[in-house]
Amino acid sequence: MTAGTTRRAIPLRWPAAVAVSLVCTVGLLAFVWPFVVSAEFATSHGNDAPWFFAVLLALLALVCLAELTSGRLDAKTIAVLGVAAAAGGGMRLLSAGTAGLEPMFFVVIVAGRVLGPGVGFVSGSLAVTTGALLTGGVGPWLPFQMICAGAVGLGAGLLPVAAGARAERWVVAGYALLTGLGYGLLMNLWFWPFLGANAPTGMGFVPGAPVSENLNHYGVFYLATSLGWDLPRGVLNAVLVLVAGPALLRVFRRAARRAAFDAPVAFEQPPLRTALPDDPRVRAPKPPEVVGR
Amino acid sequence: MHLRERLQHPAAWWLWGLGLATAASRTANPVLLLLVIGVCVVVVTERRDPATPNPLVPFLLIGGFIVAFRVVLTAVLGNGINGPTVVFSLPRVPLPDWASGVRLGGPVSLESLLFALYDSLRLAAILTCLGAANALASPRRLLRYLPATLYDVGTAVVVGLTFAPQLLSDARTVRSARTLRGHEGRGIREISRLAVPVLETAFERSLGLAASMESRGYGRAVRSTVRDRRIASALALVGLLGVLGGLYGLLDSSAGGALGLPLLVVGAALAAASLAVGASRDSRSGHRREQWAWTETLTVLTGILSAAVLVVGSVRGWEGIVPTQRAELPAVPLVAVVAMLIAATPAFFTPRPRQVDA
Numbered sequence: 001m002t003a004g005t006t007r008r009a010i011p012l013r014w015p016a017a018v019a020v021s022l023v024c025t026v027g028l029l030a031f032v033w034p035f036v037v038s039a040e041f042a043t044s045h046g047n048d049a050p051w052f053f054a055v056l057l058a059l060l061a062l063v064c065l066a067e068l069t070s071g072r073l074d075a076k077t078i079a080v081l082g083v084a085a086a087a088g089g090g091m092r093l094l095s096a097g098t099a100g101l102e103p104m105f106f107v108v109i110v111a112g113r114v115l116g117p118g119v120g121f122v123s124g125s126l127a128v129t130t131g132a133l134l135t136g137g138v139g140p141w142l143p144f145q146m147i148c149a150g151a152v153g154l155g156a157g158l159l160p161v162a163a164g165a166r167a168e169r170w171v172v173a174g175y176a177l178l179t180g181l182g183y184g185l186l187m188n189l190w191f192w193p194f195l196g197a198n199a200p201t202g203m204g205f206v207p208g209a210p211v212s213e214n215l216n217h218y219g220v221f222y223l224a225t226s227l228g229w230d231l232p233r234g235v236l237n238a239v240l241v242l243v244a245g246p247a248l249l250r251v252f253r254r255a256a257r258r259a260a261f262d263a264p265v266a267f268e269q270p271p272l273r274t275a276l277p278d279d280p281r282v283r284a285p286k287p288p289e290v291v292g293r
Numbered sequence: 294m295h296l297r298e299r300l301q302h303p304a305a306w307w308l309w310g311l312g313l314a315t316a317a318s319r320t321a322n323p324v325l326l327l328l329v330i331g332v333c334v335v336v337v338t339e340r341r342d343p344a345t346p347n348p349l350v351p352f353l354l355i356g357g358f359i360v361a362f363r364v365v366l367t368a369v370l371g372n373g374i375n376g377p378t379v380v381f382s383l384p385r386v387p388l389p390d391w392a393s394g395v396r397l398g399g400p401v402s403l404e405s406l407l408f409a410l411y412d413s414l415r416l417a418a419i420l421t422c423l424g425a426a427n428a429l430a431s432p433r434r435l436l437r438y439l440p441a442t443l444y445d446v447g448t449a450v451v452v453g454l455t456f457a458p459q460l461l462s463d464a465r466t467v468r469s470a471r472t473l474r475g476h477e478g479r480g481i482r483e484i485s486r487l488a489v490p491v492l493e494t495a496f497e498r499s500l501g502l503a504a505s506m507e508s509r510g511y512g513r514a515v516r517s518t519v520r521d522r523r524i525a526s527a528l529a530l531v532g533l534l535g536v537l538g539g540l541y542g543l544l545d546s547s548a549g550g551a552l553g554l555p556l557l558v559v560g561a562a563l564a565a566a567s568l569a570v571g572a573s574r575d576s577r578s579g580h581r582r583e584q585w586a587w588t589e590t591l592t593v594l595t596g597i598l599s600a601a602v603l604v605v606g607s608v609r610g611w612e613g614i615v616p617t618q619r620a621e622l623p624a625v626p627l628v629a630v631v632a633m634l635i636a637a638t639p640a641f642f643t644p645r646p647r648q649v650d651a
Contacts, residue, residue: 015526022533029540037544051318056561060536063564066442067529070522073445075511078452079503083495085453090460103484126446130453135348138432139423203370224370244485251489255496259503 010068010077010118019067020121020154023060027147030057031189034218035211050140050190057143061125061150068118076259081123083255084111088127089134104131105152105183106240107248109176112156113163114252120153144190152179168249173241180234184226192218296588296644300342303430304438305589310426312596313636316603317418320614321411324625325603325633326418330356332637333425339640343648345431352424356417360410367409368401376404404619411616434583440568442525452502456495463491521570528567535560592639602632 012020029036030053073081084107091104108127112120125146132138132145161171193205203221206214310333317329330353337349369383385398426432433454439447467490476483539557606614606629616623 015530019526019529019533022530022537026533026537026540029537029544033544056536059561059565060533062443063529063533063567065446066440066568067526069443069445070526073449075503075506076500078445078449078506079499080496081449082452082456082502083492083499085450086456086460086495087492089453089457090464093457093461122446122449126450126453130450130457133431133433133436133450133454134457138427139420240485243482244488247485247489248492251492251496255500258496259500 010073010116010122012068012116012118013070016068016070016118019064023064023147024151024154026060027057027144027151030144030147031186034189034193034205035214037207049193053190054140054143057147061143061146064150065122065125068122077119080111080115080255080259081119081126084108084119084123085126085130088123089130092127092131093134103236103240104128105149105176105179106237106244108149108153109156109172109179109237109241110245110248110252112153113159113168113172114249114256115157117154117157120155120157121150122153124149124151124153141187141190144187148183148186152183155179163253164249169242169245172245173238176241177234177238180237181230184230184233185222188222188226189218192221298645298647300434300583300646301340301430301592301643302583302585302589303432303434305585305592306430307426307432307435308593309596309636309639310422310429312593312598312600313425314419314422315600316632316636317415317422319600319603319607320629321415322613322616322623322625322629323411323414324623325629326411326414328630328633329418330421332633333421335637336640337425337428340643340646341428342431343646345428347428349421349424349428352420352427356420359420360413360417363409363413364406367405370397371399371401371405376402378403380406407619442568442570452499456499459498460491460495463494467491525567525570528563528570532560532562532564532567535563588639588643592643595636595639599632599636602629 033049033053087107088104091107104127108120108124111123115123128142128145128149132142156172156175159171159175161168203217203224206217313329313332317326320326333349334353337347341347341349379400380403382400383398433451436447436450464487467487471483471486476486535556537560539553539555539560542553542556544553603614606626611626611629613624613626614629
């Protein structure tokens with residue numbers, strides 16, 4: 001195995017892969033339901049739906065994490081995940097004053113890139129959780145963020161570019177820009193229907209209106225309120241990847257090599273030092289003779 | 294009556310906070326919402342966990358910011374409410390065709406302003422309830438109640454929580470070292486220079502930790518069997534499929550809306566059961582287990598009571614739960630006020646947290 005290959009600290013077996021894709025689908029539904037929902041559901045449940053989805057997604061995120069880690073991680077994986085979570089949480093602490101310009105994704109993307117999609121998902125959601133626990137900001141938005149950040153890390157692990165290739169830096173930077181924008185685009189959606197009639201004219205969720213009208217309203221809402229924050233965030237993450245990405249990828253790859261995640265562990269019988277003709281099994285070594293005291 | 298000084302069970306405070314948040318989410322009455330905020334402030338000042346910085350203050354600030362922002366935005370951009378009482382008029386700005394639905398400037402009515410104020414006040418009240426729960430019981434104390442199937446993930450979070458402050462102090466050290474060498478500590482290039490030594494140190498430390506964990510036998514005692522894991526996977530997958538199908542049924546009522554909710558509930562229950570499979574076999578001992586006494590039960594009950602009263606009120610349509618947007622004090626349902634005041638009593642009957650020696 002060459003040094004450049006992706007090391008998968010958490011192998012993505014098929015049940016876990018299916019579970020992650022199902023959870024991501026439900027997560028996507030939890031964001032885009034205002035556009036697909038029928039009119040009577042929207043008018044009767046529009047106010048409860050964000051809370052309902054927050055509870056549902058919290059449960060599903062936990063199930064997904066349990067399924068991915070399959071109940072058991074080794075100490076080295078925990079250590080690496082701990083560093084990713086700490087870096088993400090630390091970035092959260094630092095960026096508290098910069099109005100949500102979170103450079104956290106940068107670390108998540110690098111971790112997912114080096115250690116595979118499984119670790120990408122877990123480290124993304126753990127980074128968000130750690131940040132929330134550190135800043136005391138646990139709320140209904142946390143499950144949505146966990147799924148979103150997890151998906152960002154997962155996607156970084158699945159990017160179709162050879163590790164260590166010259167193009168990797170640019171592909172990852174483009175990915176960081178896109179996810180920076182897309183994260184904001186999705187995260188607004190969890191509370192947008194909640195605004196209801198209180199959103200500015202022409203920017204609110206109208207239950208029962210055709211999809212095109214709601215999409216138009218949301219587009220205007222996004223341009224007016226969110227793009228100003230999302231664009232700098234995406235650009236910042238992309239620039240960070242361009243400038244520091246290669247060095248950080250090297251740091252992560254070195255750590256992954258030192259931790260030797262894919263070193264096969266096998267227990268073999270040690271070769272016998274002296275083959276005994278009558279007894280092929282190992283004999284218990286003789287206890288050293290006690291010399292008279 | 295004197296109770297021994299201790300921290301209450303974190304789950305009790307979180308259930309209380311969630312109950313109060315549910316109550317706040319059901320009403321738009323400004324008097325009730327201000328009462329909720331007041332209750333949170335009183336309980337937090339009396340019974341806050343003294344070991345952590347108070348997170349209620351930033352939550353209150355964010356809430357205040359939301360209220361101000363929404364009122365200003367409504368004045369400039371208007372909202373879905375058009376009332377007859379025009380307070381003042383702003384100059385109207387013509388907009389391009391694609392944004393034809395948006396109104397910039399124009400007459401500002403009292404009704405739309407009041408609606409924005411009440412609605413954002415509700416959001417601020419919900420945020421305050423969550424901030425209060427964060428302040429009364431630090432959410433990291435809830436980590437130990439994760440089911441055993443998530444024990445490893447919880448450990449990773451604890452490692453992260455421990456390392457994050459060290460990471461920051463490392464960054465500070467590296468930065469001051471660079472400043473001493475005459476580098477300006479600013480800009481993105483500087484951040485990337487910082488990132489490498491800081492992360493290298495973090496990995497060094499964490500792999501050292503991993504080595505010491507392994508040498509002490511961490512993760513060697515595997516109690517879950519292959520059968521357990523297969524059952525858990527099967528439950529999780531079937532449950533997730535059920536959730537997805539149920540959601541589809543709920544959202545698209547033409548495709549059997551009646552089937553949606555039961556399917557969703559069963560799916561969620563199965564998925565939750567997958568977390569519990571094999572968890573009972575794990576017999577970890579706990580250090581300093583938290584106790585659940587009558588004060589905890591009573592705290593939870595007061596939270597549930599306030600939620601229940603407001604839910605019943607909003608379903609029955611009591612006068613004043615959804616106030617009219619007129620320039621008058623809205624009617625205040627007395628029962629709801631009493632329920633809110635009862636929700637404030639945990640400030641007095643619960644045990645005091647132990648004071649940290651300064």
